Structures are given as structure tokens and as C-alpha cells.
Amino acid sequence: xxxMKVVSAKLAAEIDQExxxxxxxxxxxxxxxxxxxxxxxxxxxxxxPNKSSANKNVLIIAGPGNNGGDGLVCARHLKLxxxxxxxxxxxxxKKNEFYKQLVDQLNFFKVPVLPEDIGPDKxxxxxxxxxxxxxxxxIFGFSFKPPMREPFESIIDQLYELQNxxxxxxxxxxxxxxxxxxxxxxxxxxxxxxxxxxxxxxASTHLKPSASHYVGGRFIPPEFAKKFKFDTFEYKSTDxxxxx
Amino acid sequence: xxxMKVVSAKLAAEIDQExxxxxxxxxxxxxxxxxxxxxxxxxxxxxxPNKSSANKNVLIIAGPGNNGGDGLVCARHLKLxxxxxxxxxxxxxKKNEFYKQLVDQLNFFKVPVLPEDIGPDKxxxxxxxxxxxxxxxxIFGFSFKPPMREPFESIIDQLYELQNxxxxxxxxxxxxxxxxxxxxxxxxxxxxxxxxxxxxxxASTHLKPSASHYVGGRFIPPEFAKKFKFDTFEYKSTDxxxxx
Numbered sequence: 001x002x003x004m005k006v007v008s009a010k011l012a013a014e015i016d017q018e019x020x021x022x023x024x025x026x027x028x029x030x031x032x033x034x035x036x037x038x039x040x041x042x043x044x045x046x047x048x049p050n051k052s053s054a055n056k057n058v059l060i061i062a063g064p065g066n067n068g069g070d071g072l073v074c075a076r077h078l079k080l081x082x083x084x085x086x087x088x089x090x091x092x093x094k095k096n097e098f099y100k101q102l103v104d105q106l107n108f109f110k111v112p113v114l115p116e117d118i119g120p121d122k123x124x125x126x127x128x129x130x131x132x133x134x135x136x137x138x139i140f141g142f143s144f145k146p147p148m149r150e151p152f153e154s155i156i157d158q159l160y161e162l163q164n165x166x167x168x169x170x171x172x173x174x175x176x177x178x179x180x181x182x183x184x185x186x187x188x189x190x191x192x193x194x195x196x197x198x199x200x201x202x203a204s205t206h207l208k209p210s211a212s213h214y215v216g217g218r219f220i221p222p223e224f225a226k227k228f229k230f231d232t233f234e235y236k237s238t239d240x241x242x243x244x
Numbered sequence: 245x246x247x248m249k250v251v252s253a254k255l256a257a258e259i260d261q262e263x264x265x266x267x268x269x270x271x272x273x274x275x276x277x278x279x280x281x282x283x284x285x286x287x288x289x290x291x292x293p294n295k296s297s298a299n300k301n302v303l304i305i306a307g308p309g310n311n312g313g314d315g316l317v318c319a320r321h322l323k324l325x326x327x328x329x330x331x332x333x334x335x336x337x338k339k340n341e342f343y344k345q346l347v348d349q350l351n352f353f354k355v356p357v358l359p360e361d362i363g364p365d366k367x368x369x370x371x372x373x374x375x376x377x378x379x380x381x382x383i384f385g386f387s388f389k390p391p392m393r394e395p396f397e398s399i400i401d402q403l404y405e406l407q408n409x410x411x412x413x414x415x416x417x418x419x420x421x422x423x424x425x426x427x428x429x430x431x432x433x434x435x436x437x438x439x440x441x442x443x444x445x446x447a448s449t450h451l452k453p454s455a456s457h458y459v460g461g462r463f464i465p466p467e468f469a470k471k472f473k474f475d476t477f478e479y480k481s482t483d484x485x486x487x488x
Contacts, residue, residue: 025348029273037278041482048481080462081482104269109465218324221353237292238285238325 009179036073038216038240063139071138139175167192182206253423280317282460307383315382383419411436426450
């Protein structure tokens with residue numbers, strides 16, 4: 001039986017649950033730190049900060065759940081790598097005290113976090129083609145189910161308009177896409193780069209041919225991957241991302 | 245006023261407390277993941293796994309506190325990097341459920357964790373010059389205060405005997421050293437490599453001239469370092485360690 005290259009939304013949820021279950025014992029904080037770091041490393045590969053250029057701004061748009069948390073961690077590492085990240089986090093995760101701590105950490109690193117209610121016109125001030133290297137779409141991940149709620153519907157519409165001027169980097173799944181089926185319309189976001197976490201989801205097969213596709217989240221032993229009928233990836237040395 | 249190159253045990257404790265305090269909001273799990281990863285990356289730099297050789301074994305000796313926890317995380321990443329780590333963890337941290345989870349994670353990755361009561365003769369079976377690339381001393385860190393308790397006194401005596409046959413890599417502080425004063429006797433451990441975490445402690449100035457000294461734990465903004473009167477380090481690209 002050949003191994004799959006992708007896992008469905010349903011399997012991705014099972015993998016996540018098992019990784020954080022009593023047997024494996026990973027915590028959300030650990031996995032989020034490694035996932036967010038891997039996205040930041042992928043961005044460094046694809047959009048290295050050019051020391052001679054002022055163009056080091058990265059706007060991170062964080063959603064209300066774990067995909068957003070990955071984005072918050074990514075922003076902190078980008079700052080350490082020499083970028084100028086700015087975070088837009090309009091619906092803050094209230095379920096888990098840890099999300100608040102991730103924001104505290106960003107304050108500690110002097111990463112600007114825009115006011116929650118800044119609104120759709122104001123955040124665009126932080127997405128200028130002449131100074132913004134890329135926009136990180138950390139809005140929705142593998143557990144997204146329609147319908148899309150505001151303010152994210154407007155934000156994603158605006159990202160669609162921007163995507164040919166500023167490259168969009170999606171975390172795990174392009175936001176608004178069906179995790180298993182891909183883009184829902186011709187007006188769906190189509191990112192320049194995707195960092196799939198753990199293993200790509202079926203949606204990733206719908207990326208445009210010019211898009212860069214990375215996998216990150218290097219925390220799976222081969223036996224576990226086989227159990228879920230996918231193969232682990234041949235990461236190099238101590239790398240936390242691999243370009244596919 | 246010039247900035248210091250080292251911080252005392254007392255300042256290191258204050259830095260740690262502040263990083264995990266209410267303002268900064270880091271959690272132990274995050275910092276331990278990044279610290280353990282940095283040690284593993286340092287080992288990869290200094291002792292790359294040679295694909296053509298069987299010599300990929302690394303013995304990690306973990307102490308009862310946070311230094312031991314860093315070692316447990318390091319072991320997991322070493323496994324992902326292609327090494328064959330084995331962990332000896334004779335006094336397991338009981339204060340924090342998370343230490344147990346770190347052991348569960350090692351089981352998940354099929355990293356052997358020797359029985360707690362294996363005794364001083366048996367663990368030596370896992371430290372053979374012909375097959376062991378290095379031994380990681382993750383026994384005591386910056387909060388160590390004498391007197392040394394068993395079984396660690398015996399273990400460190402045995403490490404002293406072994407250190408010229410198998411290189412020893414110490415995490416943060418060579419175990420048994422006074423954090424501020426350095427080695428306590430001529431029979432003190434003298435590691436081949438030290439990975440200082442966040443910022444070196446005064447003991448590091450007593451390393452033998454042939455020793456490699458790295459700094460890891462890349463999670464400090466420059467303003468915070470200045471407040472504690474040290475300078476941040478010029479890490480390259482996405483590196484989590486820097487050779488000093």
C-alpha cells in the first residue's frame with residue numbers, strides 16, 4: 001500500500017488530538033512554538049531580510065484559534081531574525097490564557113499588535129507594497145468550517161485584492177479554502193507560499209503552480225506517520241522546514 | 245558603562261523569573277523547548293552525525309530540575325536529527341507534571357530512557373568510546389548549590405574518568421561547578437563543549453582552552469539584555485546557537 005502525500009481534515013484533527021493526548025504527551029505550547037518557529041524559518045528562506053533595504057516589514061494576521069497562535073509565535077521569531085513584524089489579531093482567543101501570554105510576549109519584544117477593533121481600512125495601512133515583504137495569513141487552519149464570520153470575510157476579500165502586490169504566506173491551509181476540496185470560488189485567496197504543518201492537507205494540491213510549498217512542524221516519528229498512512233519528510237540537518 | 249559578558253547565578257535566576265513572570269509571559273514549556281532545541285543544534289554543529297559511521301549514539305544524563313528538562317528536550321530533537329540518543333534520568337522531577345510528559349514524548353520517539361535505579365555500573369554500558377559520539381551533561385544548571393547529592397556525585401566522578409575518552413557537552417554550567425567561581429577541585433568535570441543558555445555564567449571563563457563554547461536560548465530582546473547589563477548575541481539567520 002502506497003503512502004499518501006496529504007491527510008484529510010478529519011485525519012489531521014485525529015493526529016493533533018493524539019499528539020496532545022495522554023500517551024504522546026505533547027503540549028499545545030510546545031507544538032505551537034515549534035510550528036510558529038518553522039513558519040518563521042520558511043519565511044526567512046523565501047523572503048530573506050535584505051540588510052540594504054528598508055523592506056523588512058511583515059504583517060501577520062492572526063485568527064481566533066491555533067492557526068492564529070502559530071502566527072503569534074512566528075511574529076516573535078521573525079523579530080529575532082531581524083524583520084519588523086506587525087500583528088493584526090482582531091478576535092483574540094479567550095478559551096486559553098496562553099493566547100494572552102503570546103500577546104504579552106509580543107509586547108515584550110516590541111512587536112506592535114494593532115488594536116482589536118482597528119477595522120478593515122486601518123489595517124491596510126500596514127500592508128504597503130513598497131515596504132511590506134509579505135503578509136502572513138494565520139487566520140484559519142485545518143479545523144476551519146464555513147461559513148466565514150466577520151471581520152475575517154472582509155479581511156480575506158482584502159487579501160485577495162492585495163495578493164498580486166504583496167506575497168501572502170498561508171499557515172497550514174489558505175484561509176477560506178475547504179481543507180479537503182481547496183478554493184471555494186475564483187475569488188478565493190491564492191497564496192504565494194504555503195507552510196503545511198506536520199503533513200499537507202488535500203487543499204494544498206490546488207496551490208497555483210508558481211507558489212512555494214513548505215512543510216514544517218518537525219515533531220513526528222516515522223512509525224506514527226505510517227500509522228496515519230503518510231510518510232515523514234526528509235528534513236535536512238537541524239532544519240524545521242523543508243521545501244517540497 | 246561597558247556591558248558584561250557573563251551574568252552571576254543571582255542575576256541568572258532573576259532573568260529566568262522575569263522571563264516567566266506576569267509581564268513577559270513566557271512559559272517554562274516554551275523556554276525549555278527552545279533551550280533544548282538549541283543544545284541539540286549545537287551538538288549537530290560540533291558532532292555532526294556521520295552517515296557512513298555507526299557512531300551516532302549520544303548519552304544524555306538528565307538531572308532533577310530544569311537543566312534535566314532541557315536535556316530531555318534535546319534528546320528528542322537529536323533523535324529527529326538522526327542520532328541514537330539514550331537518556332539516563334535517575335531522579336525524576338516530581339514537582340511538575342510536565343517532566344513526566346517529556347518522558348512520555350521520548351517513549352513516543354522510541355528514545356530509550358534507562359530505568360531510574362539502574363545504578364552507576366550499568367549506565368556506563370551506554371557510554372562506550374567506540375560508539376558514543378558524546379555525553380550530554382544536563383545534570384545541574386545555574387541554580388546548583390553544593391553539597392552534591394547521590395547518585396549525582398558518583399555519576400560526575402565517573403564522567404570525570406570518561407571525559408578524555410568521550411567528549412562531554414555541558415548544558416548551561418558544567419555540573420558540579422560553582423556557577424560563579426568555576427570548578428571546585430582538580431577532579432571537577434571539564435567538558436569539551438558548553439552550551440550556555442541565554443547568557444554565559446562566570447564559570448564559563450574557566451573552560452579549558454580547547455573547549456567549544458556556544459550560546460543558545462535565543463529569546464531575549466536587546467532592551468531586556470541591557471537592563472541586566474549584558475549584550476545580546478549576533479545569532480546568524482534562523483540559528484538557535486552561536487559559537488563564541
